Amino acid sequence: MDITGHLAELTRLSSITGRERAVAEYLLRAWEPLVDEARLDRLGSYIGLKRGDGPEPRPRVMAAAHIDSIGGVVTAIEPGGYIRFTPVGGVDRRLLMAQEMEVHGRRVLPGVVGSKPPHVTSPEERKRLVPVEELYIDTGLPEAEVRDLIRVGDPVLPRYQFRILQNGRISSRYLDNRASQAALAVALEELKTLRHTADFYAVGSVGEEFGGYPGAVAATNALQPDIAFAVDVTFARHPGSEKDSFPLGGGPTIGVGPNCTPKLVKLMRQVAEDVGIDYHLEVMSGPSGTDAWGMQVVRGGVATGIISIPLRYMHTPVELVDVADIRQAGRLLAQVVARIDQAFVEELRCY
Incomplete structure (x- = not known):
């Protein structure tokens, strides 16, 4: 095997x-x-x-x-083509920011999880975990193309990266x-x-x-x-x-x-x-x-x-x-x- x-x-x-x-x-x-x-x-x-x-x-x-x-599901497509999503299962929300993602629509779209940069957040905002509702996926595509390829309810996954490490270990x-x-x-x-x-x-x-x-x-x-x-x-x-x-x-x-x-x-x-x-x-x-x-x-x-x-x-x-x-x-x-x-x-x- x-x-x-x-x-x-x-x-x-x-x-x-x-x-x-x-x-x-x-x-x-x-x-x-x-x-x-x-x-x-x-x-x-x-x-x-x-x-x-x-x-x-x-x-x-x-x-x-x-x-x-575990993963996520698309909840909305906003003006500009930004994709809102919500977690499915026990997702560790601390890890979502700046994560590379895949949105599985009519074809698989790579994207990144974006949020407000620290330069434009208040001191109080920087102390808290960013709520998922404030995160979004940016695929880089125009809004019209995103709406053509993605629907509400489509799966969202972390990017596929299968790594063969040393000593018989695998990470994925x-x-x-x-x-x-x-x-x-x-x-x-x-x-x-x-x-x-x-x-x-x-x-x-x-x-x-x-x-x-x-x-x-x-x-x-x-x-x-x-x-x-x-x-x-x-x-x-x-x-x-x-x-x-x-x-x-x-x-x-x-x-x-x-x-x-x-x-x-x-x-x-x-x-x-x-x-x-x-x-x-x-x-x-x-x-x-x-x-x-x-x-x-x-x-x-x-x-x-x-x-x-x-x-x-x-x-x-x-x-x-x-x-x-x-x-x-x-x-x-x-x-x-x-x-x-x-x-x-x-x-x-x-x-």
Whole structure:
């Protein structure tokens, strides 16, 4: 699996929350050799099935990695061709000023976020964070051309800049949560070499950044898995973030807390130790903030686990991951799926 190339394509695509179809359709093409069948559901989530070889009815295992991203949406075009916009999802508003952006209209327009320069602002204005309502995107085009190419509701994204850094690290927009889609691809590829009795569903879920986890909840309702994993990102260590963060290159994290079924956590840890995968335990004392929080309470309840990939600079245009962590997260997921049989599922029901 060429993780770097896969990430380069995934991060190139626009998929702000509510407009994820480009990524879902890309997964239909890119993962076709890895699954037995695939489709998009009514909400637009990708669902791929890798069948197990056990007798029917086989255990059903689902892993969801959300495909939506934060960004913005055009709210108005003002005289002069200036584009007003509003954030979608958890955008860090401190970073918007002077940011290079892409507006995805009839074609992709590059632009920059402009605001009043400090020379013409009052001392009080300079002390506060500039409200988004006072920011705008300047494409340099005449107003008539902007109005011809852009409509209210068009997506706004940080500029695409995919950087291959030193020591196996990559920086780009939208590695939250494209890193986890790459991990799912690794898992699917690894499962081709492993005997597994369970049916495995790889889900690219929509809507996670907005809250409510609609894609993961709808897919869980439809698939009725015995076990569901959320594959997401977590906070990687850097200066000033030593608490509750994890080292890059140190392997994925395994979630521990009320959103994580204890027997499943025990299996994940045992598998990681058996096959030599480095990992860290991530204590999640409340809502995990992942798709697992929604999947856990679908129908009569679902056993849930969380695998996370350390990521620096979350929700910025320069998110940073270590490719080795992505590979290890995918390997861990595949190896766990290969250990799940009907007897283990029955034990979960008795918990």
